[in-house]
Amino acid sequence: MDDYLNISNKNFKSRLIVGTGKYKNFKECSEAIKASGAQIVTVAVRRVNIFDKKKPLLMDYIDPKKITYLPNTAGCFTSSEALRTLRLAREIGGWKLVKLEVLGDKKTLFPDMIETIKSTEVLTKEGFKVMVYCSDDPLMAKRLENAGAVAIMPLAAPIGSGLGILNKVNIKIIRSRTKLPLIIDAGLGQASDASIAMELGCDGVLINTAIAMARNPIQMAEAMKFAVQAGRKSFLSGRIKKTIYGKASSPKKGLI
Amino acid sequence: MKKINKVKIKINGRKRSINSKISLKCLLSTNKISLKKVAVEVNEKIINKKMINKIKIKNGDKIEIVHFIGGG
Numbered sequence: 045m046d047d048y049l050n051i052s053n054k055n056f057k058s059r060l061i062v063g064t065g066k067y068k069n070f071k072e073c074s075e076a077i078k079a080s081g082a083q084i085v086t087v088a089v090r091r092v093n094i095f096d097k098k099k100p101l102l103m104d105y106i107d108p109k110k111i112t113y114l115p116n117t118a119g120c121f122t123s124s125e126a127l128r129t130l131r132l133a134r135e136i137g138g139w140k141l142v143k144l145e146v147l148g149d150k151k152t153l154f155p156d157m158i159e160t161i162k163s164t165e166v167l168t169k170e171g172f173k174v175m176v177y178c179s180d181d182p183l184m185a186k187r188l189e190n191a192g193a194v195a196i197m198p199l200a201a202p203i204g205s206g207l208g209i210l211n212k213v214n215i216k217i218i219r220s221r222t223k224l225p226l227i228i229d230a231g232l233g234q235a236s237d238a239s240i241a242m243e244l245g246c247d248g249v250l251i252n253t254a255i256a257m258a259r260n261p262i263q264m265a266e267a268m269k270f271a272v273q274a275g276r277k278s279f280l281s282g283r284i285k286k287t288i289y290g291k292a293s294s295p296k297k298g299l300i
Numbered sequence: 301m302k303k304i305n306k307v308k309i310k311i312n313g314r315k316r317s318i319n320s321k322i323s324l325k326c327l328l329s330t331n332k333i334s335l336k337k338v339a340v341e342v343n344e345k346i347i348n349k350k351m352i353n354k355i356k357i358k359n360g361d362k363i364e365i366v367h368f369i370g371g372g
Contacts, residue, residue, distance in 0.1 A: 089366050092365045094312060204372075
């Protein structure tokens with residue numbers, strides 16, 4: 045049976061979304077995307093460098109016809125900044141599927157959930173399909189669902205921290221209370237973190253720093269691909285019950 | 301010699317003085333910016349790219365030209 049990640053009525057074979065920031069150069073970034081098997085990548089909206097026209101462009105290395113660009117509002121600290129950014133992103137080339145991220149604190153980069161919910165409502169009304177970066181709070185996740193989000197993207201830990209999933213219980217609760225795609229966004233550090241996210245029942249993971257800043261980003265991208273696949277299969281297979289005593293794997297019958 | 305009228309504008313935060321007759325579309329093409337890869341804002345109003353031909357540049361305009369870059 046085919047197992048797809050469905051976001052806003054579009055199927056993706058890969059459950060791994062990768063960020064395109066922090067790489068040494070676009071070549072490394074594009075090789076890492078290839079190794080990761082990702083079909084969706086996040087991108088940022090910034091000023092064109094009109095004074096240095098020789099600077100390479102992201103679109104020259106990552107073809108938006110082959111890989112789904114997911115414009116992101118990374119770096120926005122208010123609803124109005126985030127809305128402006130995504131409206132501009134839509135004008136670049138008709139992007140409606142977007143990732144909303146409204147930060148509330150420069151030190152932790154935690155999301156400002158009040159601004160985030162407000163922005164989700166406005167963007168949804170404007171026809172955007174909004175995937176939303178959020179705290180790992182089950183009540184906030186529900187509020188986002190009601191505001192029209194097409195995917196809930198709780199943090200595992202602060203952005204770029206590499207700490208892995210800090211509150212597995214909350215992620216499980218969010219999972220049990222929403223049918224929307226649940227994608228862990230931010231804070232993963234290594235491949236096993238991605239497997240754990242998938243084993244908790246998440247539909248996907250979004251990874252940037254853990255790949256881009258690894259000693260070997262391309263190899264880590266591949267490791268993440270396999271980790272997501274392994275975690276997903278493990279989740280679908282149904283794990284055994286935990287017991288505190290041992291249970292022999294070999295039959296007693298015929299013991300010499 | 302005929303004097304060329306200049307207008308003072310800001311592009312992506314930098315001050316520039318340009319020919320007053322120039323259109324927004326012309327400004328982009330002279331800077332070798334492909335319209336397909338960018339979005340343009342004039343005085344915080346997003347310009348519909350289909351209408352870009354009709355936009356004239358005025359003195360004091362603040363123009364922002366953005367595109368996609370690598371990000372998380």
